[in-house]
Amino acid sequence: MTDTASPATTGASAPESSGRSRRVDSDWVRRNGVFVALVLLLLFNLLFTDNFATEGTLRLQLVQVAPVLIVALGMALVIGTEGIDLSVGAVMALAAALIPLYIGYGTGVSIGISLAAGVVVGLIAGVLVAHVGVQPIVATLGLMVAGRGVANLFGGQIKSIRDESFRELGTGSILGIPYVVAIAAVIAVVVGLVVRRTTYGRQLVAIGGNKLAAELAGLPVKRVLVTTYVVSGLLAAMAGILLAARSQASDPTKLGLLMELSAITAVVIGGTPLSGGQVRILGTVAGALLMQLITATLIFHNIQDSWAQIVQAVIVIAAVYVQLGRGTTRKSRKT
């Protein structure tokens, strides 16, 4: 399992180890609750939903979850540093809005420019958080508001995108797997490896666990923070591009709206605490799948949108409540 806890939060002090056996149960639930819920919901659908286990249905679910997952992976990294990124939805809109403007210069060029826009927004967020010391929620809130405005200024109204290779990116597939899904899977594996196997990943988790300690230990705190927000911006831009490719249009007022909340929910349900110091990539993947499956299940059974939202609200609270369990520190109780 791709689960990394900072030394500051796990092996904190010796006396705690005596209570460790008592904490195993709640820890197990916290770690695996999302997987259990996912399996149960899958079983429910296999039994009670007609035409669920068809290739078409499953493929559609995966295609729909892919952009959310890509954004959630970046969000997981940001949350791991005890930050938050509210700007991702606006970045998606911005990236999508730029595509029709530059598609004339070639598909690659337009995608490159869109990704660069995501990097720029992430860079601004990172510098504000790391160098200026603005709280992540405020810095990214400002960028969210301004970013959506900029996207609207570029894009204006809905623009259709007519480009063969761009259409292929959104609707084509490789070995039967849609490109969109394949890209999301590759990104998930890469981010998982980065968190587990690289110095950057270790540093990120250490900073989220205890920023002051990480600083005193001589870790490049500012650089890691900036990199993390840049990655989040880049992944959000990627998700925006894929959504635009799928619908072959960009709609800057609607695209990516409330995506920040979906992504945060997926990450938190996946067991990554908002208090930082841990990044759970496999949990995030399961969290995104679970939220998608909940929505789909409600739709399959013709439950109205209103009830769907209410059910989601209850599930989010229940999931987080279970995760908090007994072994929580006071720190994780703050915002």
Next chain:
Amino acid sequence: MSATEVDPATTNSPEAAMASRARFAALVQRQGAFAIFVLVMVVASFSFDSFLSRGNLTGIAVQASFLAMLALGMTFVIMTGGIDLSVGSVFALGGVLAAWGSQHGTLVAFALPLGVCGLIGLVQGLVIARGGLPPFIVTLAGLLFARGLLLLLTDEGAKTYKVPAGSSFRKLAQSDLLGVPYPVLLVVLFFAIGALVLHRTSYGASVLAIGGQEDAAELMGLPVQRTKVLTYVASALLAGFGGIMIASYTSSGVTILGVGLELEAIAAVVLGGTLLTGGAGTILGSLIGVLLLQVIKNVINQVGSLDSDWQAVVSGSILLGVVTLQRWLTRAERT
């Protein structure tokens, strides 16, 4: 304007030289938004003849009054170190309930939305205070829940309830006293009460103490849980009351209102100098934050050639600018 600072980091900086700088920084922290507000007002009044007209200023004040209600509750929530993402949805729900209730009498139009919204606030407060769940997640679920309930009441948003033509409920927001519209008077009254509650009651002292350091507040024997619950109830009630006002103002329960309004309220509070870390802030500052956002909107509407998307860009940039300024100037104070 009086600000209350109980953040321990501010009180024990020993150097005398730094103290004067800290005082200056604190002044900017509190008055930065006010300075920009005055600047925008002066520039606007020279640029547009109609800006200082009675009609335009009244329009700004009335438009700002709805957001002001949300921002007042948000100020208290943020002072406790929490956040309330549900207010936009609760505001919309309050409006729909008030419009529906007005068909059964003015009393119902007030009692029903306040009852339902207060209940939502109570549940959120209990889950946060007693359950120990992060406010961010709980109120995010509250956002979904309130919006779901609203959709349920309105046939998935298709139905708009109208306030009956002769209803005295319309007077609430459509009448004025000596030329000052009721909503504006109500905002002034509520903010005055808010300031009194913060500075003159033990509840207000508890709010700031909890935001400053929750553990310490608990050890001092302050009613931490009760204070938190009360704060979230107050925030939901104020949001609901804002909804009642807009229902009266528009004579209907508009279902699509309030999306993203929670973020505008947070932006206004932060602009007003309240720290998102809790423990410090001003009531009047939030009012100025609200007015600043509204004046910016008004100015951009007056510049005919500018797209309304500039509103978002300018508002977001000003938020980031003010926060950056605050951080740079308070750096000496906080590190």
